Amino acid sequence: MPPLSELSPDALADLRAGLRKEYDALKGQGLKLDMTRGKPASAQLDLSAEMLALPGNRDTTAEDGTDARNYGNLQGLAETRALFSTLMGAPADQIVVANNSSLALMHDTIVYALLKGVPGGRGPWSKEEPITFLCPVPGYDRHFALCEGYGIRMIPVPMTGEGPDMDAVEKAVSDPSVKGIWCVPKYANPSGETYSAETVRRLASMKTGAPDFRIFWDNAYAVHHLTAERPELANILEACAAAGNPNRAFVFASTSKVTLAGAGLALWASSPENLRWYLAQAGRRSIGPDKLNQLRHVRFLRDDAGIAAHMEKHRELIAPKFAAVEEAFAARLAGQGVAQWSAPKGGYFITLDVQDGTASRVVALAKDAGLALTPAGATHPYGKDPNDRTLRIAPTFPSLAEVRKAAEAVALCTLLAAVEARLG
């Protein structure tokens, strides 16, 4: 079929009639599918079944003699920090292993900055209002909600395929009110792209108006590959140190999509000075994390090879789901000039850019057909996508058959919305 732009009004009207018929048939199927969130499927969680009986009755002593059952050890067990040293790109002594949510660590880091300030700053960020974060778009709605919740202004910056548009970033950070930037540097949520070495270098070395500017480096998908290709991500902590900005980056990750989504470990890493600062703040909040869950992870994952082997099993389960989406989109949307979509090499999402001005309509059509999609705009600050264009597709949680069905439905809704828009 030719691109929609080459169709006559009559041909478009005929196409719309045909698509509506298809759509009505879709509605008649009474689907109940959810493609909203990047949740592991039950089969993925089964990969960690062994953990559910760990550490076992007699295994509660850490390498340094710590009784993992009792209070204490705010930074986390040494062997757990060592286990995640490669993944975090930091020495074990610059890592904090906490409870089950890296979002919580990002939240707390922001709260401590707001109420106490960070090293190199002039005091609490909350006294310098308004402050601003740069938000590469499309991005992660929970990052944006944190900023919005605490009155931190957000400036969107476009992603380029190798990370944020660094010319725009470098220009924006000259403003001293700009205190931070959100980055998902590998297999980005939702575009799937990995920041280039040059992007990392420029982020680490750029001149900032704020002396206490911080990069929130949410490396959520560090080991979450979908193909045999393994794009290299430059080490942000090393790049910052080399550029003379050792305290610039806070690194976050978690095992939520490695072991158990609700019962993983959250990870934090930064410079020695930032670490001391963080622990001083976190020490008022808690006496220490759940160290039994840390032992569980050490016993189960063991080392880098153990993590890699485990992630291969995830890949076997979810790569076919991504392929099914790709197939459905290609079959229906290729060459139509109404949509573009990403082919991620890792991570949890596919970005679908539909015809400008139709993303909300696609979501509404899908909803009426029993398919929940992330709201249009969720990939942008304040939930506002100025082009009403970008949708985030999360194919991991439903079964492969459901994913295929859902992707076909999304493609149909995308096409129908585009035709409707052209006909006015």
Next chain:
Amino acid sequence: MPPLSELSPDALADLRAGLRKEYDALKGQGLKLDMTRGKPASAQLDLSAEMLALPGNRDTTAEDGTDARNYGNLQGLAETRALFSTLMGAPADQIVVANNSSLALMHDTIVYALLKGVPGGRGPWSKEEPITFLCPVPGYDRHFALCEGYGIRMIPVPMTGEGPDMDAVEKAVSDPSVKGIWCVPKYANPSGETYSAETVRRLASMKTGAPDFRIFWDNAYAVHHLTAERPELANILEACAAAGNPNRAFVFASTSKVTLAGAGLALWASSPENLRWYLAQAGRRSIGPDKLNQLRHVRFLRDDAGIAAHMEKHRELIAPKFAAVEEAFAARLAGQGVAQWSAPKGGYFITLDVQDGTASRVVALAKDAGLALTPAGATHPYGKDPNDRTLRIAPTFPSLAEVRKAAEAVALCTLLAAVEARLG
């Protein structure tokens, strides 16, 4: 022996010489004892050994069908909330079950109040600086550190044996800058006293200058009995509701000293309106708690009877330690007019009031003899006990033999410091 006050200077000097000899002998023993923190002993943690292999490989589905391994359920599993309903004095739907630290819940509740404000208030508390909390003394150093860390002024209020001096509290809260009060209402840390029904009624019904005044009700020792007596604590949430102040109290507790100190569950309860507020804030911070640990607790503790039976086992282990301290103090200090100490019916601490002006000296003497005590002043805001009088003794962690030895050492140091002070 007669009270010190009846001894002649010569008799005092003789006494000092004898005590110093004893003290030098004590130092010669090379003790290494720690009575600083209310930590369960290893034998207490062994009581929950069964939990270490729970929930087991096939037991991950909650009563409502939730997969406890996956993301979600910010408020906690319904069956876990039900399990702690009696302990919290709140219906399950007004309870939040979180991760392993109730201190973290107190911290977060304060942070949300500072940055967002609470229901009934005029906005973020941080915009109304300075704000003030009332701090019944002696009290818990980590409560005070939270206030100090975030610049919240603290006003000490004396404890009376049935809770804080309510005349002083009622007078102080007329000041609209007073936003909160810290309460450990049962087996208080460290005095051991339980608030009377009248104290609870007055706290719930008193007129406050601030429309958004809050009681931080840290019911840390709700089921932690040391005797067969079970002093009744009135229900603060019901008292506040009855008095027309339904949103006044935030209730906190944990299972840190029920199951596993580092891997327990933290509990939060309040009015429906406060609950909605709390979840709205906490929902930006995290997608949900570790629900597998919640299942572990439900499987292990089962119900109120299960909790009570389990706490009896703790009592059997720790009551003898409290008795050993009592015996050692009585043997050495009774009738000397140099010290008073509490005889708690529950909780984790004994308060030892030494001769005014000598608490720091007692701690220093103990330290030189190899016995770590909580710093003098720790029971007061800013670490300052104006009378240099109150010491907190934590007898649970060391072995019974060590506790006896440590209590004898404390008694000796207390007596020696008192004699020294009298001789100038």
